[in-house]
Amino acid sequence: LAQAGNCIMCGACYSECNAKEVNRDFVGPHALAKAQRLVVDSRDNTTENRLEKYNEGTKGVWGCTRCMMCNAVCPMGVAPMDQIGKIKQDILEGIETYDSRPIRHRKVLIDLVKEGGWIDERKFGLQVVGNSFRDIQGLASLGPLGLRMLVRGKFPLSFSPSAGTSQVRSLIESVKNLESEGSDQS
Known part of the structure; x- marks a missing residue:
């Protein structure tokens, strides 16, 4: 939680995001890094709904091209791509059917x-x-x-x-x- 909480919303990851360049619908690395905090928050009772949203096509986590540019430019060590990967793992753990x-x-x-x-x-x-x-x-x-x-x-x-x-x-x-x-x- 603390790692994603260090985000100062400087936009460095967003400006360097290759996925955002080719996919205008992709929400961007900073939004998903922040979103990961809510996924792991035990007080949140809408985690499943959130994961469904993050799993939608290429708007959410599947839009990430894993280029690592966001991790490289983040001045606060938030590692947005790593946070996106954690959300992907949570999505995959909760899905038994191969619907997408x-x-x-x-x-x-x-x-x-x-x-x-x-x-x-x-x-x-x-x-x-x-x-x-x-x-x-x-x-x-x-x-x-x-x-x-x-x-x-x-x-x-x-x-x-x-x-x-x-x-x-x-x-x-x-x-x-x-x-x-x-x-x-x-």
């Missing part, structure tokens, strides 16, 4: 790497963009790209799991265990 593309992207990536040691690109596109065959428009958007890849011999027709799949899986499990231990202590 950014959530699906993140969760499917981890699931596929855990399953095969690296990403099976054939499944990745279908699960993220096509929402596992539930998003017809998303599936249709994959058609032209898939066809171009096939014609150029770039489409992976088969998938072979990595030789180090078990090691990758144990690393992912270790990180998840550390994260859950950390959230138990807070």
Whole structure:
């Protein structure tokens, strides 16, 4: 709480934000860094509503490009990108369904790497963009790209799991265990 509370609203992070340059809807790093304080405030009874707002498209936390410029220029050490990352973690912890593309992207990536040691690109596109065959428009958007890849011999027709799949899986499990231990202590 204290770190985000150090913000003096100087606007340095906002002026250097690459995401804000290309996405006028993005609220900006300083707003989200301040918002993180409310998310962790135990007295706040609207945390779930706040997280839903921060999860909306590219207006909220998913609009951040993770360029680290806000962290680099902040004179008070608030580290806005780190605060945005904390909000993302809170959002991901509270969501079991993969209802938005950014959530699906993140969760499917981890699931596929855990399953095969690296990403099976054939499944990745279908699960993220096509929402596992539930998003017809998303599936249709994959058609032209898939066809171009096939014609150029770039489409992976088969998938072979990595030789180090078990090691990758144990690393992912270790990180998840550390994260859950950390959230138990807070």
